[in-house]
Amino acid sequence: MELLFVDSCISQRRDASRTRKLAEAFLESFRAAHPEAEVETVGPAQLLDLKPFDPDMLDGRDALARAGAFDAPVFDLARQFQAADAVLVAAPFWDLAFPAALRIYIEYISAVGLTYHYQEDGCHGDCRASRLVYLTSGGGFEQEDSLGVLHWRQLSAMFGIPRFDYVFAGGLDAEPERAGERLAAAQELARRLGEEG
Ligand SMILES: Cc1cc2nc3c(=O)[nH]c(=O)nc-3n(C[C@H](O)[C@H](O)[C@H](O)COP(=O)(O)O)c2cc1C
Numbered sequence: 759m760e761l762l763f764v765d766s767c768i769s770q771r772r773d774a775s776r777t778r779k780l781a782e783a784f785l786e787s788f789r790a791a792h793p794e795a796e797v798e799t800v801g802p803a804q805l806l807d808l809k810p811f812d813p814d815m816l817d818g819r820d821a822l823a824r825a826g827a828f829d830a831p832v833f834d835l836a837r838q839f840q841a842a843d844a845v846l847v848a849a850p851f852w853d854l855a856f857p858a859a860l861r862i863y864i865e866y867i868s869a870v871g872l873t874y875h876y877q878e879d880g881c882h883g884d885c886r887a888s889r890l891v892y893l894t895s896g897g898g899f900e901q902e903d904s905l906g907v908l909h910w911r912q913l914s915a916m917f918g919i920p921r922f923d924y925v926f927a928g929g930l931d932a933e934p935e936r937a938g939e940r941l942a943a944a945q946e947l948a949r950r951l952g953e954e955g
Pocket residue numbers: 767768769770771774775776777778850851852853854855895896897898899930931
C-alpha cells in the first residue's frame with residue numbers, strides 16, 4: 759500500500775502551518791492503521807519548481823504521448839499519481855482556491871492516456887487509488903461551493919478515484935479567538951479519515 763502525500767502547505771507560518779497540522783493528524787492515524795504503508799511525498803519546494811505548460815511544452819508532451827513514451831520525465835508526476843493506492847492533498851485556502859503551485863501540479867498529473875482517457879461517452883479515469891483526501895484550512899468559512907474542494911472532488915471523479923473526502927478548517931482568521939478549537943476539531947476529523955480504508 760502506497761500513500762502519495764501532495765504537500766502544498768506553502769505557508770508564512772512555515773512549520774507551524776495549520777494546514778500541515780491537519781495533514782500530520784491524518785498521517786499519524788494513517789500510519790498507525792497501516793503500518794506496512796509507504797508514504798511518498800511531493801513537497802512545497804518540488805511544487806514551486808514546476809513550470810506551467812506553454813505551447814511548446816504541450817506539443818512536446820503530446821508527441822511523447824502519441825509515441826506511447828510515458829516513461830519520459832515530463833510524465834514522472836503523472837506516473838507517480840497514477841500508481842498510488844491512496845492520495846492525500848493538503849493545501850491552504852488561497853484566493854478562494856489553493857496556491858498556484860498546486861494548480862501547476864494538476865497540469866502535470868492530468869496526462870491523457872496515463873491518468874485518464876477519452877471515449878465516445880466522455881472521460882474515464884485510469885488511476886489506481888481507491889480514495890483521495892483533501893485537507894485545507896481557511897481564514898474565512900467554508901462555502902457550499904468552495905472551489906478547492908470542488909476542484910479536487912471533480913478531479914477525483916475524472917481520475918477514476920471512487921472515494922473523495924475532505925476537511926475544511928474554516929474561520930481561523932475571521933475569529934482568531936476560536937481558531938484553536940476549530941483547528942482541533944478539524945484535526946480530529948482528519949485523524950478519523952486517516953484510520954479508515
Ligand atoms: C496568499 C493568501 C491568500 C489567502 N486567501 C484566502 C481566501 O481567499 N479566503 C480565506 O478565507 N482565507 C484566505 N487566506 C487565509 C488562509 O486561508 C488561512 O490563514 C490559512 O489557515 C493559512 O493556512 P496555513 O496556516 O497552513 O498557512 C489567504 C492567505 C494567504 C497567505
